[in-house]
Each structure stands twice: as structure tokens, then as C-alpha cells.
Amino acid sequence: MNTSAQPLHTETAPRLEIRNIHCSFDDRPVVDNVSLTVQAGQVTCLLGPSGCGKSTTLRIIAGVEMQDAGEIYVDGKLICDTVYRVPPERREIGLMFQDFALFPHLSVADNVAFGLKGTRAEKRARVTELLEKVSLSQYIDEFPHQLSGGEQQRVALARALAPRPRIMLMDEPFSGLDNRLRDGIRDETLSLLKDEDTAVLLVTHEPEEAMRMADQIALMRGGRIIQQGAPYNVYTNPVDRAAVAFFSDVNVVKGTVQGALVDTPFGQFLTPGHPDGTEVEIVFRPQHVRIDFDRNGSGPLPTPTHGVAARATVERARFLGHESLVEFRMEFDGSIQKVTVPSVFLPEAGRVMWLTVPRRHCFVFPK
Template sequence: MTNAAQSAARVPAGVTFAARLSFENISHSFAGNGETLSDVSLTAEPGEVLCLLGPSGSGKTTLLRIAAGIEPQTSGRVLMNEREIAGPSVFLPPEKRSIGLVFQDFALFPHLTILENVRFGLTAMSRAEADREAEIALSRVGLQQYAQAYPHLLSGGEQQRVALARALAPRPTVLLMDEPFSGLDSRLKDSVRAETLAILRESRATAIVVTHDAEEAMRMGDRIALLRDGKLVQTGTAEELYNRPNSLFAAGFFSEINVFECEVADGRVATPVGSFATAGLADGAAAQVAVRLGGISAGENGSGMPGRIISRRFLGDAELFEIRVAGADQPVRARMKCGQVPAGRRDITLTIRESDVLVFERAGKNA
């Protein structure tokens, strides 16, 4: 069946009563391995898609497991609609939380049909009622025609949608998704991600999605929570985190950057690619200046900072350059639209878009 036919066949997702899920001063540690989470406070609002973003080991999946009740926190509380479901004196078991979970590997049972997989969690219903709800859930994801098939006959994208149907069948108030698209190839990922987001919008369930991919977080999330080493670094919309990152780490997670070390003088920072104004940093302060690769372009009529191209790589609609610039210890990297720099040219001048220049005070490894 084509994607268009599947979309036409898919029935609207049943609306759930979305809940507010809050993490309050959550810390977690494994014996002998130090803290995996440190004093994390975060709230997913009703009907919101909140993305937990960060590198491997930042605590994203642990936070998800704590929400699901699979892993107890060391300290802090988890609340649903202001009611404590996990804390010093309360621990609601996973089956009592009205929380759905989609695993990274889909976790489908190979010996069960697709319908039986989706029906698996509907234990409180009669067999006939469970079958009906499972069929409706499969219709929501456009896979009702595979009800009697087995998982190995489905593609990765189809298996992901079955896992989503199974999680949505009990109509949870919160849906947790742990890197649900990481096993899909890049061509399939965009379409499955868009279909999943449409289903989440229709169901109106609160969703928390774990990812290490900043673009995926920006595509899916109403808000993004960026974590590093078990700590919450910054929370906000994609626009807020991209345009106003609060640290060099946050800036580098959302775009490729060149970094220059310098000192503030007369309210400005001087770098090998230009001098830029800075606000809030005192003269003499040590600074780190981030310049996004996409903010560097070839100057016109010889204007700009001179440089020499030492490598260029064709990437389709863009080219990636390494350019030697006087005063820079490392080549300056730039990403420019194909055709902007004629083939064979070595000498070039660079202009910098100031909105792509970010200045941070240098403050150790967490800067």
C-alpha cells in the first residue's frame, strides 16, 4: 500500500486525557558509578511533545525509565497532575501509571501476530474488546491490513508504527519514546517521524521523546530539554536554544561551529575572522567566540577577510570548506551554497553574518 493510501486508510487517533508530568529535583546514581542524574527539575505540559536531547551518557534514558517506573530515583519526586507517583514515600508500579513506552528496538514479540502484539497490554478488557481496540490502534497507524502478519514480515518503519500502536492502544495519558527512530535508515526516518508526530498530535497524549539528534528534536519537540553529564543545561523552544544558547556546549550541539579563544577589550572580541561586539562581559574577561559554519560566506568584490582554501567537499546543495586564515591556529570551516565559490579558486575573502556569532565567557570544561 502506498503512503498516500495508508494515510487515507488511517483513522484519527482516539483522544486521551493528557497529563502534566513533572520531575522534581531528580537525582539518580548506580552503586560505585557516580551520579547519572543530578537535581533535574523539568515538566512536560499536557499535550506537549517534549524532547530530551543530549549525548550518550547524559541521563536521558535514565530519566525516561524513572518516569515509567522501571528505575527508581535516588532522590526527588515524579508527579502526574500534581499527584506524586514516585517519591520518598510513594512508588506507583509501572502498570498503574497510565504511561506508554516505545523502546528503541520496538520490542515486538516475534511469535505473536501484529494484532496480538498490539493487544498485549489490554489485559483489563475482554478478548473481544481488546481485539477491537487493537484493530482501531492499527488503523490509526495505517497498518490494519497486517493484523495477521508477523513482525519479521514488516519493514523497520512498519515495525516502529506497530510499536507506537501498541503503546497508544491503552490510551495512556503520557507516552515515552526512547530513540524511536534510531534504527531506521535516513531515507525512511523523515517520513516515519512525520507520521508519528501527526499521530501524537491527534491522540493529544503528552509525549516525551529521547534523542541524541538535535535536528530530530527541533523537528518534533514543542520544547527541548538539553542534558549533559546528568544535569539539565537548558530548556526552551528550538528557536530559543538555537538563537540564544546559554553555553558553548549548547551552541555546538545545535550547529557546527568554529571556536576562537580571546579576551574582551573595549566591549569587543577580536578573532581571526573579525571583531565583534559583546554584551555582559567585562573588559579583560576570557571569552570563547563561536562562529557557525553557515554564517560564513564568500565576500563580494574582494571585500572581507582574506583566506586560502585548503580543502573543499561537495555535499549536494552545499560545499564544506577548510580555509587558512591569518592568526587562526586551525583552518576555519565554512559551509556555503554550491556555486558560490568558483571551481579551482584558492584565494578567497570571507564575510561573517553577525547573527551567527555567539560569545561566551570561558569557564572551564562546561563553558
């Protein structure tokens, strides 16, 4: 066995580190050269569409699946490569899933105590401590079927935390909850995990959940991590058009580079690094478009920050509760561009208006 792998310096080692993990099913790469680190007390989200390799990565870390290549370290110590493997039950890793997986024939107390070591009194003390933290101490002798979905989720959290795992792996644990409960349960869960100084790796396909919960986001696509960083940086500095579109709707205007510039109906855009003749896409989000009223057939004057106003006609407008969505048909090419306004704004269909796009909110990518 390859037990002689050099440990990292533990005083600086992350709680969890995976290096160059690769896994294929039927010769099809599912996890492709994935590397990431998670510090103690940190929440990292693996974010991406269904089928991109997120859950398989989690199962490899937990020891349920074996990788074809790569290494996994906990606190600087190797726990798994393609030869040496610490069994799943000795990895000090907790697991939480969407279906809670509570034992229906066991009480809440016995569910939380399942897998705990120690005397009966020590187990009871730990169970009582955790149920108090998740505000369920009054249900200690109840059974899972007597609890709501949110209460069952908190029992599952208490059970996962009971052995004091150094790492918590969470696979879409809140997706089974209705929207009314989800935000509160998520916040309570994060608070408790941070109190326990647990490193958390959370899998989700919901960008809003990742932005709300994560200290770091690892955006996955096709088995690879295509971008990592703090939520703000991943959102505001996307690597490509698909990364922008994963977090929100997008508008796209196309053009061809000439002299490091591209001409569009919204004015010129700088295109550094793209040679002449390159076809590019100017990508921007609906919430960043500015709307101006028509002034006898004219729009606002051009500015360096907002460029040139483009004429458009309202196609339809809808109020979505927290914002209004207005769809415009552009005069220059007949395309539909979407604009969101954080208030009630419902112009009638057919009305002529002018749109401008702040340059600082635009991204230029090769077509």
C-alpha cells in the same frame, strides 16, 4: 507512606512533572537535580550525548529505576517520591524503545492487544482502530517477522497506544530505521500521538530529530539539564560554546577583552558583562559566514553589521549534496574556518578570498 503530599491544582497542572530528580550509581551522579514539565499533546525532547542521563531519567519516570531524591507527578497527582511509589503498570505511561520488543510468537493483532482489558470484542475494536490509523489493518493476522522494520515500528506504536496512556516515553525509537523511512515514520507517529492528546517525552542524541519533532527541547549534559526551551530559542540563544557545537559545526576566534570590546581580524566585538583581561571565544556557525571575492588584494569595505573582512585561502571544497563545504586557512593565524554554502560552490584550492561574519549570528563566551 508519604501519601499526604499536596496535589497540584489539576486544572493547570502539566500532564507530567518531574521535580529535582537525582539518581546515582556507585556514588556517581547520573541524573542530577533534573526538573521538567510536559503538557498534554506536547512533545518534549531530552537531547544530549550518550551517557548524559537521558535514558535513566526515562526509566525513573516509567518506574523501572528508583530515584534517590525528587518527585514525579501526573496530572497534578504524586506518583513517586523516595517513599511513595505507584507501580509501573498503574502509571498509565506507555513505552517505546529502539528494538520494538514485539512478541515473535504473537500475531500483529495479539501484539497490539497485549495488556488490554475488556471483552474480546472491545479489544478487537481497539486493535482494528489503531491498525487503521497506522495503515496496517491488512496485516492484522500476520506475524512480526513478516513485516519490514518500519511496519514493526508502527505495530509497536499501536501496542503502546492501545491502553490509552496519558504519557508516552520514547527512547531513540527511530534510530533503528534507515534514513528513507525515518522522516515519514516520525511524522506519522507524532500526528497519531497528538490526535490521542498524549504527552510525549522523547530521548534522542540527534539534534536534527529533536528540532524536527519537539515543541520543547531539554538539553542535557553530565546528568543535568543545562538549557530548556522551544527549539528555535535553544538553537539561537545557546548557553555556552558546547551547546552551540552540539547542534552544528562551529568556528572559533579568540581574543582578550579591553573596554567591553575584543579585537579580532573580523573587527571588534562587543563583550558586555566580561571584565577587562578576560579571554573570550567568538563562536559562529559555518552557514553564517559570508564569502567575498578578492579585488586586486582587497576585500569588501567594513560595515557595522558584518564587521571587517578577513583574508583567507581555500584549503579544499566539497559538494555534500544539499550544500557545499569550503575550508579556509586564515591568514591571521593559520587556523581553519569552515563555511557552508546552500548550492554548488567549489573554488579551487589556493584561491584567495575574504570572509565576514554577521554580528547577529555570533556568540561570545568566556574561554
